[in-house]
Amino acid sequence: MIVYGPVPSRRLGHSIGINNIPPKTCSYSCIYCQLGRTDRMQVKRREFYKPEEIFHGAELKIKQLNSKNEHVDYFSFVPDGEPTLDINLGTEIDLLRYFDIKIAVITNASLIWMDDVKEDLMKADWVSVSIDAVDEDTWRKIDRPHGSLRQQDIFNGIIEFSKTYKGTLVTETMLVDGVNDHDACIKKVAEHLGVIHPKKAYLLVPTRPPAENSIKRSSRESLVNAAEIIRSISGAHVECITGDEKEEGFFFSEDIVNDLLSISSVHPVREDIVNEILEKRNVDKAVIDDLLKRDMIVEFLYEGKKFYRKNLKNKQKT
Structure with a gap:
């Protein structure tokens, strides 16, 4: 996006x-x-x-x-x-x-x-x-x-x-x-x-x-x-x-998948933030597993924390 x-x-x-x-x-x-x-x-x-x-x-x-x-x-x-x-x-x-x-x-x-x-x-x-x-x-x-x-x-x-x-x-x-x-x-x-x-x-x-x-x-x-x-x-x-963002600062609509892909394209998002958003929206974490399997997002570890980022090399459409 x-x-x-x-x-x-x-x-x-x-x-x-x-x-x-x-x-x-x-x-x-x-x-x-x-x-x-x-x-x-x-x-x-x-x-x-x-x-x-x-x-x-x-x-x-x-x-x-x-x-x-x-x-x-x-x-x-x-x-x-x-x-x-x-x-x-x-x-x-x-x-x-x-x-x-x-x-x-x-x-x-x-x-x-x-x-x-x-x-x-x-x-x-x-x-x-x-x-x-x-x-x-x-x-x-x-x-x-x-x-x-x-x-x-x-x-x-x-x-x-x-x-x-x-x-x-x-x-x-x-x-x-x-x-x-x-x-x-x-x-x-x-x-x-x-x-x-x-x-x-x-x-x-x-x-x-x-x-x-x-x-x-x-x-x-x-x-x-x-x-x-x-x-x-x-x-x-x-x-x-030097600090990390708080979950309440991110805006996610009902289309959580597209929102995550568009935001993480330029702004890698921590796992705990994604989990809190999914929980609040009653969305199963399987959507993240699916994005990982489809190679739409990739995960990284940095300073002991997991981050999700859109796979910029994957041209597949959601």
């Missing part, structure tokens, strides 16, 4: 997801990505879906939520890849304005050096840009960018965007144990944040199964240390996100 959720978000409340990029099309192949390795690396913008498809999907979702008296805070572009690869992003934002709901875009910022990308992002109410590392070697190690990308172009693009953007600009830094959580790396990130002055600087750790099995979240001590360094150097308001 192009439109999914709502899903809970510490940053955006109840957010309807817009999946405007097919799996797994991205300009990065981050080692911590919860959707696995990128198998379609690209940096050229193009059309993936018709803007009208996204509008009609949003219209149906809003009607569905209204019938349940469900509140929504944002439309958020959080797709199966990098949202700014979609050349229709600006048009889609314009169409979604019809619903009078705020619009967010979470981007890795890899294409923000392009003028048309900056123009599209200017239309959003809330934009999050990823800054995992500022030194070249660490950036390539953690984000594994497309070979044609130049880090300085990206940083210059973020700075230029920050000077003219009228909405809420935040940054996102994913801390991976032993990769980008040491003092020297954090200090360089902090210096960069001091130039762009984000409304808030979010520090995150991998809480869902990452692309590489060896990846571990940074320790609490490293996270606290990073927050202190960033605050002292940049003056930014830092917030750490």
Whole structure:
């Protein structure tokens, strides 16, 4: 599904997801990505879906939520890849304005050096840009960018965007144990944040199964240390996100199977959350066993917890 959720978000409340990029099309192949390795690396913008498809999907979702008296805070572009690869992003934002709901875009910022990308992002109410590392070697190690990308172009693009953007600009830094959580790396990130002055600087750790099995979240001590360094150097308001979602934040309609597939396509869901939802709806857990047998979803263990994720390589329709 192009439109999914709502899903809970510490940053955006109840957010309807817009999946405007097919799996797994991205300009990065981050080692911590919860959707696995990128198998379609690209940096050229193009059309993936018709803007009208996204509008009609949003219209149906809003009607569905209204019938349940469900509140929504944002439309958020959080797709199966990098949202700014979609050349229709600006048009889609314009169409979604019809619903009078705020619009967010979470981007890795890899294409923000392009003028048309900056123009599209200017239309959003809330934009999050990823800054995992500022030194070249660490950036390539953690984000594994497309070979044609130049880090300085990206940083210059973020700075230029920050000077003219009228909405809420935040940054996102994913801390991976032993990769980008040491003092020297954090200090360089902090210096960069001091130039762009984000409304808030979010520090995150991998809480869902990452692309590489060896990846571990940074320790609490490293996270606290990073927050202190960033605050002292940049003056930014830092917030750490390390917790897990609660079941009540997810919206599932009567069509639990399709909802699970659409949400877990971009947002792996813990087993305990799925079990609670099935129990509340009096749905037999056999539906999950069936999806596993049909290879529609796959299960992962991470930090002792089981997660379900849509099998993005399976083209079978439900």
